[in-house]
Amino acid sequence: MEIAAEAVIALVKIAVVLGVVSLVVAYLTYLERKIIAHIQQRLGPMRVGWHGLLQPIADGVKLFLKEDIIPDKADKVVFVIAPIMVLVPAFVEYSVLPFSSTFYITQVNIGIFFILAVSSLGVFGIVMAGWASNSKYSLLGALRSAAQMLSYEIFLGFSLIGPLMLAGSLNMQKIVEAQSDVWFVFYQPLAFVVFFIAALAETNRVPFDLPEAETELVAGFHTEYSGMKFAFFFLAEYANIMVTSSVAVTLFFGGWKGISWIPLPGFVWYALKLGAIIFVFIWLRATLPRYRYDQLMRLGWKFMFPLVMANIFLTGLVKYLFL
Amino acid sequence: MELVFFYLFAAGIVGASLLMVTRANVIHAALSLVLAFLFMAGLFVLAGAEFLAGVQILIYAGGIMVLYLFSIMLMNVGVAVRLRQWHRQSALALAAALLLAAEVWVVLGRGGYPAAQAWSWRLGQTPGNVEALGQVLYTKFLFPFEVASVLLLAAMIGAIVLAKRQITR
Amino acid sequence: MFEVESSTRIERSSVMPGTEELIINMGPQHPSTHGVLRVILRLDGETVTDCDCDIGFLHRGTEKIGENITYTMFIPYTDRLDYIAAPSSNLAWVTAVEKLFGWEIPMRAHYIRSLVAEFSRISSHLLWLATHALDIGAMTVFLWCFREREMVLDLFETAFGARLTVNAFRLGGLFQDVPQKFLDLSQEFADLFPGRIGDYETLLTDNRIWLQRTRGIGVISADDAIDLSLTGPVLRGSGVRWDIRRAEPYAAYPYLDFVVPVGENGDVYDRYLVRIEEMRQSTRIIQQCLAQLPKGPVSCKVPRTIKPPAGEVYHSIENPKGEFGFYLVSDGSETPYRVRIRPPSFVNLGGLKKLVLGGLVADVVAIIGSIDIVLGECDR
Amino acid sequence: MVPLTHYLALGAILFLIGAAGVIMRRNAIMILLSIELMLNSVNITFVGFARQWADLTGQVFAIFVIAVAACEAAVGLAILISLNRDRSMVNVDEINLLKW
Numbered sequence: 021m022e023i024a025a026e027a028v029i030a031l032v033k034i035a036v037v038l039g040v041v042s043l044v045v046a047y048l049t050y051l052e053r054k055i056i057a058h059i060q061q062r063l064g065p066m067r068v069g070w071h072g073l074l075q076p077i078a079d080g081v082k083l084f085l086k087e088d089i090i091p092d093k094a095d096k097v098v099f100v101i102a103p104i105m106v107l108v109p110a111f112v113e114y115s116v117l118p119f120s121s122t123f124y125i126t127q128v129n130i131g132i133f134f135i136l137a138v139s140s141l142g143v144f145g146i147v148m149a150g151w152a153s154n155s156k157y158s159l160l161g162a163l164r165s166a167a168q169m170l171s172y173e174i175f176l177g178f179s180l181i182g183p184l185m186l187a188g189s190l191n192m193q194k195i196v197e198a199q200s201d202v203w204f205v206f207y208q209p210l211a212f213v214v215f216f217i218a219a220l221a222e223t224n225r226v227p228f229d230l231p232e233a234e235t236e237l238v239a240g241f242h243t244e245y246s247g248m249k250f251a252f253f254f255l256a257e258y259a260n261i262m263v264t265s266s267v268a269v270t271l272f273f274g275g276w277k278g279i280s281w282i283p284l285p286g287f288v289w290y291a292l293k294l295g296a297i298i299f300v301f302i303w304l305r306a307t308l309p310r311y312r313y314d315q316l317m318r319l320g321w322k323f324m325f326p327l328v329m330a331n332i333f334l335t336g337l338v339k340y341l342f343l
Numbered sequence: 344m345e346l347v348f349f350y351l352f353a354a355g356i357v358g359a360s361l362l363m364v365t366r367a368n369v370i371h372a373a374l375s376l377v378l379a380f381l382f383m384a385g386l387f388v389l390a391g392a393e394f395l396a397g398v399q400i401l402i403y404a405g406g407i408m409v410l411y412l413f414s415i416m417l418m419n420v421g422v423a424v425r426l427r428q429w430h431r432q433s434a435l436a437l438a439a440a441l442l443l444a445a446e447v448w449v450v451l452g453r454g455g456y457p458a459a460q461a462w463s464w465r466l467g468q469t470p471g472n473v474e475a476l477g478q479v480l481y482t483k484f485l486f487p488f489e490v491a492s493v494l495l496l497a498a499m500i501g502a503i504v505l506a507k508r509q510i511t512r
Numbered sequence: 513m514f515e516v517e518s519s520t521r522i523e524r525s526s527v528m529p530g531t532e533e534l535i536i537n538m539g540p541q542h543p544s545t546h547g548v549l550r551v552i553l554r555l556d557g558e559t560v561t562d563c564d565c566d567i568g569f570l571h572r573g574t575e576k577i578g579e580n581i582t583y584t585m586f587i588p589y590t591d592r593l594d595y596i597a598a599p600s601s602n603l604a605w606v607t608a609v610e611k612l613f614g615w616e617i618p619m620r621a622h623y624i625r626s627l628v629a630e631f632s633r634i635s636s637h638l639l640w641l642a643t644h645a646l647d648i649g650a651m652t653v654f655l656w657c658f659r660e661r662e663m664v665l666d667l668f669e670t671a672f673g674a675r676l677t678v679n680a681f682r683l684g685g686l687f688q689d690v691p692q693k694f695l696d697l698s699q700e701f702a703d704l705f706p707g708r709i710g711d712y713e714t715l716l717t718d719n720r721i722w723l724q725r726t727r728g729i730g731v732i733s734a735d736d737a738i739d740l741s742l743t744g745p746v747l748r749g750s751g752v753r754w755d756i757r758r759a760e761p762y763a764a765y766p767y768l769d770f771v772v773p774v775g776e777n778g779d780v781y782d783r784y785l786v787r788i789e790e791m792r793q794s795t796r797i798i799q800q801c802l803a804q805l806p807k808g809p810v811s812c813k814v815p816r817t818i819k820p821p822a823g824e825v826y827h828s829i830e831n832p833k834g835e836f837g838f839y840l841v842s843d844g845s846e847t848p849y850r851v852r853i854r855p856p857s858f859v860n861l862g863g864l865k866k867l868v869l870g871g872l873v874a875d876v877v878a879i880i881g882s883i884d885i886v887l888g889e890c891d892r
Numbered sequence: 893m894v895p896l897t898h899y900l901a902l903g904a905i906l907f908l909i910g911a912a913g914v915i916m917r918r919n920a921i922m923i924l925l926s927i928e929l930m931l932n933s934v935n936i937t938f939v940g941f942a943r944q945w946a947d948l949t950g951q952v953f954a955i956f957v958i959a960v961a962a963c964e965a966a967v968g969l970a971i972l973i974s975l976n977r978d979r980s981m982v983n984v985d986e987i988n989l990l991k992w
Contacts, residue, residue, distance in 0.1 A: 023344075060655035098374065130473055133397045140405025144377065147412050151370060156536045159416065160558070160873070166413050170406065190473055226649060227721050230874075309721045310649025312874045313558060349894045353902045360906055360929055364913040369921045376925050383932060386902075389894070390943040392951050399935075402958050407928070407965045414969040415921060418976045436915035440908050447904040451897050479948045480955070487952075491959040498963030505970035 033125045037114050045258045046076040052258075052302045059306040080251070088247035091154060098152035103245065103252035106145030109138045110259035117266050118192045120276045120286030131192040132184065135267060136177050139222070142260065143169040146241050149253070153244035161240025164230050164313055171320050172221035172228075175214055178328040182211040182335045183271045196275030205272040210331045212272045214324050216300075219264040221316070223257060225301055227308040228316060265297040273297075348389055355382035373411050380404045394473045536873075540569050544647045544877045547887030551864070551876065558872045563865045567858070570891035578851030583609050583818050584683060586851070591677035593836075593853065593889035597636035599628045599668075599680040600831045601889070606681045607762050608827035608838040612820045619764070620808045621685035626764040627698065627801040628671070628680055629829075630794040634705070635664040636832035636884075637787050637794075641712060644784070644881035648725050653715050660708050663701055670694045683818060685811030695802060702798045709791055716784075726781035730867040730879035733778060740863045744834025744856050745786045746883055750778030756830040768800050780882040787884075819846055826854075833857050833884055855889040899940025906933030920975075924968045931961045 050065065050072065057064025065072030090099055113135045115125045128134055143166055150162020184190065186207060187198040198204075205212045221228040230240075242253045269275060273293045276286030311319070359379035366372040380403050387396035480488055534555040539545035548569035554562035574593065578586050590601040603625055610617060642657035665675040671694040672678040672687075680686075716722045732742070737750040747754055755772040757765045773789035775782025822844040828837025834856030841850040860883050867879045906929055913926030935954040942950025 056651070060652050061659060062655060095368075095370075098370065101374075128393065130393045130397050133394070133401075133473075137397045137400035137405065140401050141381075143405065143409055144374075144412075147409065147416075148374065151412075151416055156534060160534075160536075163413065163416060166409055170409055173405070226651075229649070306652045307715065308650065309645065309716075309719065309725060310874075311721055312725055312872060314872065315724050345894055349898060353898070356902065357905055357909070360909045363925060363929065364909055364917070364922075369919060369925075372922060372925055376928060379929070380932070383936065386936065387939055390899070390939045392939050392942065392954070395935075395939065395951050395954050398955060398958060402962060403928075403932075407962055410965055410969060411921070411925065414973055417973060418921075433916040436912060439915070440912045443911070444904070444908050447901075447908070451900055451904070476948055476951060480952055484949075484952050487956060491956050494963055495959060498966045502966040502970035505967065506973050 030125065033123075034115070037119075037125055038111065041111065041114055041259065041262065042255075045255055045262060046080065048258045048261065048298065049079070049254070050076045051298075052305070055299065055302045056306045059303070083251040084248055086247040088249060089244075091244050093154040094244065095152040095154065098148050099244075100249075102145045102149035102152055103249040103256075104145070105148060106142055106256040107252045107259070109141040109145075110256045110263060112138050113263045114266075116192055117263070118196055118270065118275055119290055121193075121196075123287060124193070127191060127193055130190050132180060132195065132267070132271070133190050135263065136173070136180070139260070139263065140173055142256070143173075145256070149245065150241035153241070155244050158241050158243045161230075161243070165224065165241060168221055168224075168228065168230060168313075168316060171317060172218045175320060175324045175328055176218040176222055178325075178332065179211045179215040179218060180267075180271060182208045182331050185332075185335050185339060187271075192270055192275075195271060196277060199274040199277060203272060203274040208272065208331065208335070210327060211335075212268070214328045214331070215268065215272070217319075217324060219268065220301070220304070221320070223260045223264055223301075225261070226305040227311050229310060230313055230316060261298060261301055262294070265294050265301070268297050269293045345389060349386070352382045352386040352389065355379070356386065369415050370412065373408060373415060377404050377408050380408065394476050538876065540566075544643075545880060546643060546885055547890075549861075549880075549885065549887055549890075551880070553868075553873065553876065555873065558874075560868050560871050560873065560876060563868050563876070565861055565864055567861070567887070568891050570887045572892070574892045575851050575853055579848055582846050583820070583848065586848075587682070588677065588679045591679055593855070593892065594636070594831060594833065594857075594886050595676060595888045596639050596886050597632035597832045598676065598678050599632040600636075600829065600836060602679065602681045603629050603763065604827070604829045604831065604836045604838055606683050607829060608825060608840055609683050609818075609820065611827045612823065612825045612840055612842055615684055615812050617685055617812055618809045619806045620689075621810045621812075622764040623801050623805050624686060624690055624810065625681060626768065627798055627805075628668075629763065630797045630801070631664050631667060631698075633794050633832045634791055635661055636886075637791050638664070640787060640832075640881070640884040641784075644878075644884070645712075645716060647877045647881045648722065650715060650719075650722070653712055656708070656711060656715075660705065667694060667697055667701065670697060682811065682814075684814035685809070687811075689810045695805070698798060699802055702795050702802065705795050706792060709788060709795075713788065717788075723781065725874075725878055726784060726882075727779055728777070729780045729871065729875050730882060731777060731779045732863060732867055736866065737778065737863070740859075740866065742834070742860050742863050744831065744860065744884075745783050745790065746834065746860050746863065748773065749775035749783035749786045749882075751776055756828055756835060760828075762827075762829055764801065767804065768797050770797050770800075780878050783882045817846060819844060828854060831856050833886065833889075834860055836889070853889065853892055855892060857883075857885040857887070857890040858892075861885055861890060894943075896940055896944045899943070900937055903933045903937035903940065906930070906936065920972055924965065924972070927964065927968075928961060931957055931964075 053075070054064045054072070065075040068074040068078045090096060116128055116131045116134050118124045118127070146165045146169070147162045150158040150160075150165070153159075183195070183204040186204060187195040189195060189198070220226075224230075242250060245253060269290060276290040278284055278286070278289035356379050359375045359382060363372045363375035363379065366375060380399060384396040384399040384404075387393070387399060536553050536555060537550060538553055539550040540548040542551075545551060550566035550569070552564040552566060553560055572592075574589055577589060581589075587602055587605060590605045591598040593601045638657040638661040642654040642661070645651075645653035645657075668678045668680070669675050671690045672680050732740075732746075732750055734750045734752050737747050737752060742750075743754070751774050753772050753774050756762075757770075758772055770793045771789075773786050773793065775786050820842045822842055824839070824841040826837060826839045828835045830836075835854060836856055837854035839850070839852035839854065840848055843849040864879065864883065867883075868876045871879070910926045910928075910930035910933060913929065914923050917923055917926065935957050938950040938954045938957070940950075942948060942954075
């Protein structure tokens with residue numbers, strides 16, 4: 021009986037989180053279009069609803085009703101599985117994020133490690149999509165993204181080690197608790213810079229959007245996709261932005277903890293911080309050109325890798341000497 | 344409950360592995376193997392090895408298998424699929440494998456293993472598996488750990504030397 | 513012996529080539545080939561080992577059409593050559609025909625022609641900057657450039673009633689004088705535009721990623737550029753100070769003061785800088801034209817039927833893309849005997865192979881952008 | 893509580909599948925993949941024993957096995973790629989000379 025009740029509560033929580041996340045992800049596309057439009061001194065979507073507020077829904081309907089084309093020479097099974105393989109890990113990661121002190125789906129003691137592990141699966145979908153499409157542009161895009169995501173996953177993981185050393189736990193809730201006094205971004209600025217750059221690369225955002233660089237590879241790995249399958253890739257990208265921003269909030273900006281003299285509920289603080297970081301993601305997209313593939317790798321291995329190693333060393337030294 | 348999940352995962356692993364061994368297309372085989380690894384990670388969580396489950400997904404599925412896929416894509420799979428897939432000694436090998444299976448069956452059937460012991464921590468609680476594993480890894484097994492790192496370095500250099508297009512002499 | 517080999521062939525995987533060269537078709541539907549250009553790239557990994565341009569998807573036989581219609585009727589066809597800078601093409605044609613006649617054009621017409629030609633240069637360079645930046649991934653520059661290009665097109669609309677294919681000039685001068693509103697708006701634009709160029713430069717010129725993507729990419733030396741008969745900003749980017757507005761002045765250019773900017777290294781970045789500076793110089797020319805604009809008629813006396821004397825003439829002008837010339841043979845009838853177009857994009861595209869070899873796919877995109885082609889005049 | 897024999901049986905089955913794959917397949921990549929499966933079957937038995945005796949040694953060894961698997965994959969794939977490039981072959985029964 022007890023197990024059944026627990027299961028029901030868990031399912032309700034999952035449903036709530038998935039629902040909210042799907043909605044937020046859909047509106048993230050709207051937000052991105054609006055923000056970029058205003059940076060570029062135009063209006064963006066205006067037609068559907070007040071100031072285009074229903075645009076994501078119209079987009080969803082359009083994508084849903086669109087013809088779903090599977091290329092003749094494609095590997096059908098892999099082609100169909102690939103978008104699912106991209107979307108599912110992105111949503112699974114929400115299961116361990118602490119949205120407030122009381123609201124989370126579950127807590128595991130390998131919390132942040134779980135997120136890293138699951139996010140490493142996202143690359144499969146991309147590689148599968150690129151290979152199964154049987155198109156040269158897709159394959160080039162897939163190879164690029166495989167190399168890019170594998171490399172930057174390393175920097176992403178290593179950049180988190182500094183804050184984790186300070187927190188002394190992998191559990192997301194404990195990491196937040198450890199930042200009661202000072203956010204880790206002040207202790208670990210170097211780690212945050214590396215984390216943010218690696219996060220941009222992991223989510224294939226400008227200036228690291230090489231896998232889907234439309235002006236070079238048409239659309240990279242999802243060139244051959246259409247309809248709902250294409251929407252899956254699209255949603256996955258934004259869901260990944262949300263997750264990486266959430267990780268940044270949790271590890272560097274004190275999670276749901278706010279300033280003590282302003283009485284706001286935890287999840288509001290969380291949403292505010294999340295929004296700020298996502299805004300920077302969008303802002304960068306409107307500002308920066310794109311790196312070249314070899315320059316991206318050089319930046320990673322010759323600049324960020326030594327930096328993040330030095331950060332771990334320094335953190336360890338300080339912790340050993342003074343704490 | 345635990346047993347049900349065990350059977351679920353075990354069935355998944357065995358099914359995916361069988362799929363892997365029999366596929367003609369190497370990419371399909373590699374993807375089946377990834378599926379097997381994911382089920383295996385579930386099994387590890389069941390056995391109280393959460394950290395290992397994470398490592399399994401992060402390193403095995405997310406790292407090694409991507410490396411495989413990457414290499415397979417660099418080669419031309421299209422032609423290889425149309426070639427003969429099996430050795431001529433397959434029947435013999437199958438017979439040997441079945442013989443080995445029978446042997447394992449006999450050995451396992453003897454039983455007589457000591458009774459199970461409980462972990463000193465509970466599942467899903469901190470300090471738990473990660474802390475304990477770290478403690479053991481960096482004290483008792485420090486030397487093997489270092490050796491493993493040297494091994495990885497050697498493998499890395501070896502792989503680069505082997506795969507590099509031209510080695511200037 | 514041989515037959516045994518071939519019968520067991522399917523058994524051996526040696527039918528499988530080890531490393532295959534990847535051949536990709538860039539275009540004619542690729543987003544960054546700027547029109548219907550097809551570039552066949554042979555890749556080793558992502559390094560370009562060979563490059564072949566396939567052109568002609570937009571071929572309309574413009575030269576042949578020119579031989580069958582009168583000199584006046586051909587002016588709108590020149591709009592469709594370099595459609596990004598249509599008045600420049602008009603200017604090339606009308607000046608070529610006028611040279612054949614040896615007509616004297618009123619000063620006011622000369623000044624207005626220079627003014628409009630510089631506007632078309634700005635419009636062309638804005639479109640180039642927009643797409644070039646977008647190719648390298650900078651998205652905002654694209655829309656900012658289009659904002660200003662819109663103003664230039666509005667100016668064309670005010671003066672000539674059309675925005676893209678404006679059919680701006682007539683043989684012997686202009687169809688009618690430009691309205692005062694056009695001159696006022698031009699002044700407004702000329703005062704505003706230098707600041708806007710500064711905006712673009714803020715986003716690009718010192719941007720580290722932009723520098724990494726353009727510096728040292730697609731380098732061509734001055735000698736090579738001359739050997740390939742490249743013209744326009746591509747030639748000037750390599751450090752050759754060659755501008756037909758200076759070398760063989762036409763329209764009002766002898767009376768105008770401007771600098772011909774040149775680059776040093778001949779890479780994508782220098783071509784970018786040259787064009788940015790050219791936009792500044794164009795604004796200067798526009799300011800001067802507006803200040804010095806003489807009063808008077810805008811057309812010389814033109815006969816009702818245009819029958820030039822028999823003979824031949826070659827006349828070229830400095831189009832935004834390079835040397836744009838017409839070679840005309842007249843047999844004394846109402847239609848030309850031969851029209852030959854010297855298109856800058858077509859000739860500059862010939863240098864593409866030399867520029868991209870050894871680069872990466874991403875560089876190809878940057879280099880095509882820096883050559884600034886328009887397929888209308890390339891395919892003719 | 894899952895009995896130890898279950899883990900051992902599962903490990904054995906996987907090992908057999910992997911071994912069969914190694915012996916029976918011609919494609920060298922398939923052989924490497926089968927070897928990965930065999931290594932993992934060993935991991936399962938390690939984890940099973942660790943569970944039985946509540947001793948972390950088994951898990952530590954599983955981690956070492958994964959490290960070794962990573963090395964094996966990297967070197968194996970490097971050999972395969974250079975073979976594929978220079979001799980254009982992937983099937984092991986064609987690689988029948990020690991030296992070219």
